[in-house]
Amino acid sequence: MNTKILLEEKDMPRKWYNIQADLASPLPPPLNPVTGQPAGPPDLSFFPMNLLEQEMTAERWIDIPDPVLEKLLIWRPTPLYRAVRLEKFLETPAHIYFKHEGMSPAGSHKPNTAVPQAYYNKIAGTKRLTTETGAGQWGAALAFACSQFGLELKVYMVRVSYNQKPYRRMMMETWGASCVPSPSPDTAAGRGFLAENPEHAGSLGIAISEAVEDAMESKDTKYSLGSVLNHVLMHQTVVGLEAQAQMAKAGEYPDVVIACVGGGSNFAGMTFPFVRDKMNGKSIRIIACEPTSCPTLTKGPYVYDFGDTVGKTPLMAMHSLGHAFMPAPIHAGGLRYHGMAPLVSKVLQDGLIEAKAFTQTQTFTAGVTFARTEGFIPAPETNHAIACMIDEAKRAKEEGKEKVILMNWSGHGLVDLASYDAFLSGNLEDIVLQDDEVQRLMKDLDKFPKP
């Protein structure tokens, strides 16, 4: 009857896995956009030095400090579930496992990196952090982490989300953070956009620009990013490392590992330990699931591009739809990013993973099926992985194969219920980004070097 595979606290991973140690060729370095030379710490002075060291290191295993472990244990290790009710509903011979990352106080995988980032800033002497957030998952997670380490936090939240999705702002404030709509009058970047349009809806790129500017110009203040960067992805590998131990406990090994992908941290956290197995000869498929409206991996070329919209960050080698791309306002706010983590882009380039895109209708159809069988209501982002997982389970049925499927259930949807309401009342729009639009967006990048 056991459908949950649990680990004891003592089985919690004590080290993060750094995939940089195992790549066949080195990751193309970030570039200073002016000089075209590899960017160094001076280009990234809005991060503390200890995190920049983690960003650059080629050590395979990095110790998780005890004070970080102690906070991660608030909700970790998370359970791995065998989705027996969904299997039965689908009449599939597949064995479906999902890793439940919705147990954290913020309800998603994001605290896995928010906690170490707050910790490393704390010991580096940072008193205050700034960050940006779209739908608010990241801002909420960092607010939780900052409350645990006694750091101040200011969150620049994309104005359209700030107005439409007040619950995650309220979560941030409950944990003691301050949260303002972006563009805000608090930064030069924000004032510029407000001068153009006092009601400016904002974007993730603008909010990043504001948070970086604030960090660079305020005393004892650093900036924190919730995805994309190497160290952020590495912090998430506790997910995949736990899942490996749990699959072993279940006496199985996955044929397919599935996760949704926006900036890349959720995907990398689950899959990089399995990518390592694959590099070591294991036969395994690894699938990144993204929206058709923001198909960074399936349609975006591998280029050098800015991480933000206005060009405050170094250039990064990644799959991108162009820094000027403004993703459609889909409900999976966490997947609305023009670029992709350089490490995720690299393993796709290296043929170690594959990518698939799904429409909103596909993802919410899958999410409702999941909620009505397995009980837990998934986040809109998570539904992308569920759609892919159900496709794989159906194919296993057609092929009559007892395939083992593992997916990362990245968070719950209890603060995103309006998206289910839109789906159930027939008000979801399916948007597919067209190839000619991608080609048009790429013209902005002609001036940059090629990775």
Place this chain on the structure above:
Amino acid sequence: MNTKILLEEKDMPRKWYNIQADLASPLPPPLNPVTGQPAGPPDLSFFPMNLLEQEMTAERWIDIPDPVLEKLLIWRPTPLYRAVRLEKFLETPAHIYFKHEGMSPAGSHKPNTAVPQAYYNKIAGTKRLTTETGAGQWGAALAFACSQFGLELKVYMVRVSYNQKPYRRMMMETWGASCVPSPSPDTAAGRGFLAENPEHAGSLGIAISEAVEDAMESKDTKYSLGSVLNHVLMHQTVVGLEAQAQMAKAGEYPDVVIACVGGGSNFAGMTFPFVRDKMNGKSIRIIACEPTSCPTLTKGPYVYDFGDTVGKTPLMAMHSLGHAFMPAPIHAGGLRYHGMAPLVSKVLQDGLIEAKAFTQTQTFTAGVTFARTEGFIPAPETNHAIACMIDEAKRAKEEGKEKVILMNWSGHGLVDLASYDAFLSGNLEDIVLQDDEVQRLMKDLDKFPKP
């Protein structure tokens, strides 16, 4: 470093504890309000016979059927936490433990009884259930349970909550239930109230009347109640039974057990196994925590009264503020009930438990302290128990005593964040029900027998 005390699935309780077996004197029976005679199954035909048998039984231990156990294992056993960060913040020598009932798909303890109620209805041939809900915790839990057993569900949701708190309605619909604002045009009772006032805000009592009427007049339909009744309280005892096993694993036994109380099921679920210990000679304090605006146990006398507002239910012997009492619109919607479970009322009468009342400001101050130390954001109802627990921990500090405190963390507050927003922006009202108002409300009950 272990702060979570976990149980394996095999350690999940296999039986519910029925406190009726251990009472010093029998519970006064429910009465037919017309005849004044003990009510029997014909007075309660809107429940299936198997649940009525559970309601009446004096067996001490009732087996949990395997199909119920299987569903409870979706999220059970729940973790027991040692609140080390809160202890440190309070500088208290007390050992504080909380039982985390927010891990269920619906986010509260309510599915503990929703699942068996759906199951027993299923095997009794019920095709469709009706229920009422205030803030929506119960409606959401039953929607989840009905989706697990393939039952239709119609929820009558108090109109003011339906309009102000759409997220729990959306949860119900995601799980496939239908949810209408009450009073509704779908029942005679509802039409009566709408004729008086087309914009009628509704009340829990009115919604109960509608749900009962619907169940009595529809084919293959029964009614389900989320608290108050004996069998509902019994289903919740998995909480206290698990907590006993977990405290033993921690090598401690509580000096004080604390839970919030509205209709009584959350309180009874945690405390009745400990009340049994107390009846068997253990020295232990057991505290029920309620709002000062709805002080059923601390100000309401022990009387016979209706369970609903319009008088469709039998009379029950309980602490009550009078069936006509309309509780103030506090954020802890789950504690806004004029009456109290007969079993909880009885153990208070028998001197086995005590009761305390708290203002909204006291409870949210405590809730924010909890969120900023232990991380998890509690439901507004849960904050009543936290306020009491913090008081006890402070007293332990004053007295220099290493007191062991156990509380039931009944649910998370992620769908109730607007209440935190109101608190943090200084917009909470503190309401204390006055004695003369209680005396006035009691006049309605003069015509009923006394227990």
